[in-house]
Amino acid sequence: MQKLLRMTHQREVILDEIKKSSTHPTADELYERIKKKLPRISLATVYRNLEIMSESGLINKLEISGRQKRFDWDLDQHDHIYCIQCHRVDNIDLADKKDVALPADQNRGYKVAGCRVEFYGICPKCSARSQKKQKGESKKMACKSKCGSKELSEKQREILEALAKCEDACGSKDIAAATSLEPKQVSCQITALKKKGLVDSPVRCKYAITGDGKDALS
């Protein structure tokens, strides 16, 4: 029934790379690592083979809440804990998992195929990091993604540079004057910059650049 699968060089290298990882790498992470050994490999090949290998039971595909899929060489039953900030995933071993059985009257007619228990929280690294810079409230922005909206548009950069020059907080009119942008555009961009945590508003309607904002400029 199970089709024999050809063990190509690419597949060997992919499998090898997964077996080496203690974390649960994403397709993308694996691709980056594998490229060093097989510079000509295609991202599509990595995805394709991860899918094929997980279907044929050589590896496990993890579906952790709402993010990229991750792959695991450990085929034994175990559960996971993940970091809501950096999204790393670690293994956990739940001894009393069998207690979490679905009462028969609760299955709503489903043919139950399995159960996943997922813990979530903040990993050691992230809690260390957030202690360092707990001054900025930036809960969401903490490490939402590698480049998630960190990039500045031309207008935003212009505004930030203008703000960097001012010693104290200034109103959007001042900024508009300093940047040759229209006032309307300024207030719109200020909002965006505030969301990114690069600008804050110490007084109503006055804005100043934050530490992060200065960092973003350099």
Next chain:
Amino acid sequence: MQKLLRMTHQREVILDEIKKSSTHPTADELYERIKKKLPRISLATVYRNLEIMSESGLINKLEISGRQKRFDWDLDQHDHIYCIQCHRVDNIDLADKKDVALPADQNRGYKVAGCRVEFYGICPKCSARSQKKQKGESKKMACKSKCGSKELSEKQREILEALAKCEDACGSKDIAAATSLEPKQVSCQITALKKKGLVDSPVRCKYAITGDGKDALS
């Protein structure tokens, strides 16, 4: 700390629509329903407000394995079971959930914020459906989504009719223009139609109706 949020008409309607649903609708599903009441609303507004409302605790955002996010008006702690075929999500109530505590020696340094228990299986509708047509090999396609069936949705019929009128293959943009559907919807539906064999693609990115497709129209 929590900013008061302005209850606009759009937000009212969105909230209202969620409260009405017994299922756990996706942003897209909500958009489709809301459009009937507010034809001018933008999909972005729906996404934006779902995010804002879940952040401010008016609704709950569900992160079920590897698919679209879903939204829930029920703020009480409860868990879910989902169908691995049609991806519907139902509530379950786990009395003995507290037994699934993470042993202190297992937390791997995480500050644990919570735990999610997810059951999965095949929902009553899907198991009924797969019994009926177990002849067809189609393992994956069995009932991948509502458009897995032989029935034509309104949109699909519209697209097929448009294609029937064209002599030669045309791109999805042309179809979108001819049908007054949004291009996104068109390409999604085209894919479904291709899988059903009612449409094929003689040239990359160009589509034409097949014999079966013509039959399906009559």
Next chain:
DNA sequence: CTTGACACGGTAATAATTATCAACTACTTT
């Protein structure tokens, strides 16, 4: 040595979501 199934790399397409932005509306201050 042909044949055909499978696999590869490159790239376009897709799906879901998020970002940007100009126009607008609702609040606050005067």
Next chain:
DNA sequence: AAAGTAGTTGATAATTATTACCGTGTCAAG
């Protein structure tokens, strides 16, 4: 009430992660 600021909206572009497509290449069986 006027003026200005903050927050919202619709339209659309962009992004992220993944999958589909396609022409070419490889390998093993007949």
